[in-house]
Amino acid sequence: MTDKHREREWIHGLLALAASLLLLAAAPRREFFKGAVDFVGAILRYPEYPAVFIETTAREFVVWFAERQGLQERLKSLKEENEHLRLVWSMENARNLRRELDGFVRYARITLREPLSWWSEVRINKGRDDGVVVGAPALHNGFLAGRVSSAESGFAWVELLSSSSLMIPVVIEETRDLGVVAGDGDGGVWLLYVPENRMLRGGMRVSTAMVSEALPPGIPLGSLADERRETSDGYTAWRVLPGASLSQLYALEILGLHPSSQGSSSTGRPGS
């Protein structure tokens, strides 16, 4: 490059610098450049459109994603809150039921029912101290559900109708036929030792027969179902539909419980 060229370049450079400085000096007066700024903005709006579109789309996507994430977090927290509230509600319900059951005189709350002996026995929160005696009938909804098989000072065990080892002497109210009710251990209750020639039918009422003082006669037990089976020894077994809801027990009415002993014992026991 020649000196002449370089000299010319320097002159142009200095001119450009001077022009820049002049513009800079006039820059604070916005009215000079307002029109030019608007014009440049209007012209460049079109070539800049793709960039604006990409930027807007990306921003909207980010906002959408953030909102979605926020909604998911909110949903999660609401789920947790709902589960917590459900638990609190269930606990409160159980507490209310317990309080209600404890409030009934002569009623005992069921405190244990083991899965392995589900159809055989339950534990109640009343015992000898409350006047529970072995052999006392336990009722549910006014129907016989079982008998007290053992009683300790603070609790007792009740053997259920569906237990295969409990046998209750009964009478068919319509025909005055006698028989024995026993469970099969699987939730079924059967009327046994009824001679084949007896004219029984489904729907007939079954109640306890007079056998001993511990089990008074006339306590309703349920009714006969249509299902029956013949046994080899000349008897017919009839299925009994118990009046007590044996699959869903919360409390049992124990005959022989004294209100006075109930009150005295309930004060010192957390379950009562």
Added chain:
Amino acid sequence: MIYLLSWYAQDFLWVLGAGKVLIPEIFLLALVFLSLFRSEDGVRILWAAFFGGVLWDLRWTGFPGVSSLFYVSTLMFVRWVWHSIPVSGRTISLFGFLLWSANMPVALGRIFLWGARGIGLWQAYLLQQSHIVPLVLLACAAYAWRLKKQDV
């Protein structure tokens, strides 16, 4: 054409960044590259720098003259350094260094005007450099290719 394209690329990236990211000075990089690459086009490049700077200021800074002052003075300085060195000393590394350092004043000025302070200043600078350095390396490769072609 290359002036327009580089200016548009810088403008496009600026719109895309929506002012949240400091984009590299692609236009200045192209100007410096061309001024070192084609020594004879000095006057045209100087006026391209001036008008490009004014256009940029009218579009973005609203303070006409700032960018053109930076661009023109940087170009004049870089060309002065480049032509002061004998042809045998104009190596690829010097080319790259001049290209990279030409960006420094305007880059720092923009970072400062952008409002970055403290640690944010370093973050903005490093982010900007992460864009500039690959471009500088690319330009060095083009210069090396040209040198090789001239030797042949």
